[in-house]
Amino acid sequence: MTARAIIIGAPRSGSGKTSVTIGLLRAFARRGVKVRGIKTGPDYIDPGFHTLAARSDGLNLDSWAMEPDLLRHLFAQQSQDAELLLIESAMGLFDGIVVPDHRTGSAADLARLFSIPVLLVLDVSGQSQTAAAIAHGFAHYDPAVKMSAVVLNRAGSERHRTLCTDAIERIGLPVAGCVMRDPSLVLPERHLGLVQASEHPEIDAHIERLADAMEKAIDLDALYSAAMPVDLSPGSILAAIAPPGQRIALAQDAAFTFLYPHLHRHWHEAGAEIMPFSPLSDEGPDPSCDVCWLPGGYPELHAGRIASANGFKTALRRFSETKPVHGECGGYMVLGETLEDADGVTHDMTGLLSHSTSFAQRKMNLGYRQATIATDGALGRQGDVLRGHEFHYARVTDPGHDEPFAQIADGQGKPLGASGGRRGFVTGTFFHAIAKG
Missing domain, CATH: 3.40.50.880 (Class I glutamine amidotransferase (GATase) domain)
Structure with a gap:
């Protein structure tokens, strides 16, 4: 089985990547797709939500902290027996530290390393056609990072959705769906980010609501097709931290x-x-x-x-x-x-x-x-x-x-x-x- 993969990215934190990712993981799992989640960067909270949503273990991949060979090894492990990998970006898609060797910690590093396309989540609240300018910038900022489609998030009305969609599709990017504004879909937060999955009193019911919303809003078949088969080049565990004891x-x-x-x-x-x-x-x-x-x-x-x-x-x-x-x-x-x-x-x-x-x-x-x-x-x-x-x-x-x-x-x-x-x-x-x- 060859897994397919897509990165779920956005211009910034707070765009709704986590809610979209969790909802999509559960929506695909409900269809019988063997789906797994990956979080880029050092965020240790979101993989817990991914695990519950997909009913399979989550993973962090961090291009700054992990050497490319370790990234390849862990990516290949997560791809075993999987049909689809949904990779949630931390912060903005290109955000990382300034270093010369493409080990910035950004999700864009993984897009380049594994030739994985990006599903761009745009929070369109407070804008309409301007969303197309943002999408255009993402599509042309780095030729090695391919935008495959856009999902609009937090649209306020059907007219709002139409204005954004028409403008983005005129620049040649397909819009795979539109999630309407709904405060009930927001996950609770506290001082280190989201409340952990294990602490959410009705987490499974909330994930089911997110899955319902994504199934209604996003063309899952088109999204699956936009995900690309992954290249599983050999990796190494030499840079992994050894067990501290037996x-x-x-x-x-x-x-x-x-x-x-x-x-x-x-x-x-x-x-x-x-x-x-x-x-x-x-x-x-x-x-x-x-x-x-x-x-x-x-x-x-x-x-x-x-x-x-x-x-x-x-x-x-x-x-x-x-x-x-x-x-x-x-x-x-x-x-x-x-x-x-x-x-x-x-x-x-x-x-x-x-x-x-x-x-x-x-x-x-x-x-x-x-x-x-x-x-x-x-x-x-x-x-x-x-x-x-x-x-x-x-x-x-x-x-x-x-x-x-x-x-x-x-x-x-x-x-x-x-x-x-x-x-x-x-x-x-x-x-x-x-x-x-």
């Missing part, structure tokens, strides 16, 4: 949710056994494991429960005396001395590292990062370089006195200084690792 104790509940799908899959396929536990249920890591991983999430929303989870904290402290413990972002916050929640209430955390963090005194940190590991540990050896990103509003209010976990630079290589902390077998950082550098 048996991995993984914190997994409403406070600890952000582990990239490609990491979980690679660790499992490499022979590691992943043993989930719930700190919010006052569970600690299985003592038989040889490493404990605390991923990112929303510990600031559950700080009181974590503070009172004495069984979890005692078990983690015992584990850390002889075995590695690593925390990323939210996990890093929990490894510190205290965490101040949004209401200004300070909660005692595990104290395995000496820093303190606050969500009340928040400041957004967002961007690609290159991390050079300071000493041998769960994520690699001293001097190894990892690529990943930071995305958090919490900030360190007391840096403590631990040695740094890594020295970090931004996506263009500009040094940013020390990151995180390490003490004994314990390491932590706001940095989310994606792949080897």
Whole structure:
């Protein structure tokens, strides 16, 4: 079976790409099409929605963080036994960092690498024929990135739809459909973007409504035909992050949710056994494991429960005396001395590292990062370089006195200084690792 693929792109964030993608994934799945979703860039929330909508695992592909050979390997894996791949762009289609080697992090990089056409989603609220000028710019900006069709989103009336459609089709781009303005189709958001799929109280019903809307608005047969068969050139996993241990104790509940799908899959396929536990249920890591991983999430929303989870904290402290413990972002916050929640209430955390963090005194940190590991540990050896990103509003209010976990630079290589902390077998950082550098 040869899968077909199409990128769902837009001029900017907020254009409706996620709602269109989720609705299309479920609409095709309801037809019996073996469809899978992919999110470009480091967004770790949308793949959860893709997974539920398509009823198959989602994936991130990031052209900045992942070498081309790793992209090829992961893309080929996601294409196995699939008929259709819907690839949702992050931000605007061409948005990324300025680097010379087409590793900008943009969805356009994947369009070039895999010769995948683009379905352009245009939010036409507040405009009509001007939408054709935007579509014309997308069609001619980069000859290596092909626009296959346009979907109008948030049209206010049939007349509005006709004005936009006629203008766009006059420049030679087909309009595959038009989604009318409907506030009920909007997914809820909070400080790190969308509310996660697992937290949405009626997520499946909402996905069904999105699928109904897409089936009504978009010509699914034309869209399937516009998707192109994919070229599955051989890839490599050499740049993949190796399992941090043979048996991995993984914190997994409403406070600890952000582990990239490609990491979980690679660790499992490499022979590691992943043993989930719930700190919010006052569970600690299985003592038989040889490493404990605390991923990112929303510990600031559950700080009181974590503070009172004495069984979890005692078990983690015992584990850390002889075995590695690593925390990323939210996990890093929990490894510190205290965490101040949004209401200004300070909660005692595990104290395995000496820093303190606050969500009340928040400041957004967002961007690609290159991390050079300071000493041998769960994520690699001293001097190894990892690529990943930071995305958090919490900030360190007391840096403590631990040695740094890594020295970090931004996506263009500009040094940013020390990151995180390490003490004994314990390491932590706001940095989310994606792949080897």
